[in-house]
Amino acid sequence: MKIAHIEAIPFAIPYRKPLRFASGEVHTAEHVLVRVHTDDGVVGVAEAPPRPFTYGETQQSIVAVIDRIFAPEVVGLSLLEREVMHARLERTVGNPAAKAALDMAVWDALGRTLDLPVTQMLGGFTDRMRVSHMVGFASDEAMVADAERVRDTYGITVFKVKVGRRPVSLDVGACRALRAALGPDVELYVDGNRGWTPSEAARALRAMDDLDLTLSEELCPADDVLGRRWLTAQTTIPTVADESATTPGEVTRELLGGSATMISIKTARTGFHTSQRILHQCEGMGVEVVMGNQVDGQVGTACTVAFGAAHRHSSRRAGELSNFLDMSDDLLTEPLEIRGGELAVRPGPGLGIEIDPDKLAHYRTD
Known part of the structure; x- marks a missing residue:
């Protein structure tokens, strides 16, 4: 060994x-x-x-x-x-x-x-997760078409919409178009990748107040601690720390400082070892988490779902598990399959995957 x-x-x-x-x-x-x-x-x-x-x-x-x-x-x-x-x-x-x-x-x-399967070694809570799909920058029509295709093909009903463009109206319009096309039963949330200033983000969230957004992730620069703290106090939409919370210490700073109310956990960034520490830290503080994606391929996605499904706290929300669908190919002998809006953990020892x-x-x- x-x-x-x-x-x-x-x-x-x-x-x-x-x-x-x-x-x-x-x-x-x-x-x-x-x-x-x-x-x-x-x-x-x-x-x-x-x-x-x-x-x-x-x-x-x-x-x-x-x-x-x-x-x-x-x-x-x-x-x-x-x-x-x-x-x-x-x-x-x-x-x-x-x-x-x-x-x-x-x-x-x-x-x-x-x-033994890794997901069983980590906790073994369940064997699958609901899937959230990322909708990247494009025209309103193209973003709607992408979301509709993914919904109709894979049964996915949770969408993370990339925002952070200037002018802010571009993203407000895109979110409105998605809500109108997908209807009220589909979950939408936004991720700014640090693209807006706090005032821009506050204006955008006010303009989308009627869209029933469930989360807002990293709308402002990660090092703008006071600006993000001010923004979090302005909105009732849960604020997710992503790039600003990459270590247990940063998680503590974001949560206790009032700059975020939720944490994105990415196994591609913190592996299983540190991800588990962050997860338990959040659970102990009564803070929700979402399993994020670093534009992983299928190998990385297998890791994310193995970890997310292993724990009760991380399996509650849909995980960001579909970015590999945009790749022209991958390395696995048996590709991952999303069915009915869910991705199952691969059976078998370890991660249950094999490289072709x-x-x-x-x-x-x-």
């Missing part, structure tokens, strides 16, 4: 259409597949999606930090020495996606070694 070797494999898979939001846009999934090999011949996998416009990581930096810094610190440890591993990883500042992928690959390897060697050979870029 000792870690014998770690691989960080860069790969690139085009999106069917660009994904556009306030903090940037993505045309290709330039991610990193992390594989942890044990001395027993077991291989655990996870996915690191770099987001340079959010966390500063790139595909090249993730490969480099794993190969040159993290692997030498982790090789030789037992799969059970996770606290030791994280103590060593935390000596290096930043690099959240690299750390998260390494953590989740270790969990996958442990599950395969013990012949031919697809990996085709898409890897090293």
Whole structure:
């Protein structure tokens, strides 16, 4: 059960259409597949999606930090020495996606070694989650068409609408068009990716007061602590901290400081280890959470649903589990399937997924 070797494999898979939001846009999934090999011949996998416009990581930096810094610190440890591993990883500042992928690959390897599903090891509350779909920047007509297609094809009835454009009226109009087309029974919430000022965000929320929005996520810059605190006090819509709450310490600051009333947990950013700490922190404080998405592929989505379904608190809301639908292909031997608006956890040991060697050979870029 000792870690014998770690691989960080860069790969690139085009999106069917660009994904556009306030903090940037993505045309290709330039991610990193992390594989942890044990001395027993077991291989655990996870996915690191770099987001340079959010966390500063790139595909090249993730490969480099794993190969040159993290692997030498982790090789030789037992799969059970996770606290030791994280103590060593935390000596290096930043690099959240690299750390998260390494953590989740270790969990996958442990599950395969013990012949247990990771979701059962984490808590085993349920075996599926409702799915929320992200609707990115486009014309009102294109955004409505995307939402209707996803609803009709996959049964999804929860939509996260990307906002944060200027003028604010662009996004207000889009949300109105979506509500009019989808009807009152569909859940809509907004995510600004830090695109608006507090005053712009307050004006937009007032203009959409009749749309029954359920959440507002990271509408203002993450470091505008006072502005976000002021905005949260202006609205009755729950305020979700995402990029501003990436560590347990930041979660404490956001909640106790009044800058947020809910927390987005992203396993692509905090793995299983730190995500569980944040989840229990929120649960103890009586704060709701939503399982977020870092524009993950199917490997990363399998990780998110395994974690979200494992815990009662994180399985209550629809998780953001559908971004992989916009990718032209993926790496799994058996693609994930969303049915009736839900995504089930894969059965089997570990994460229950297998990498297709031919697809990996085709898409890897090293």
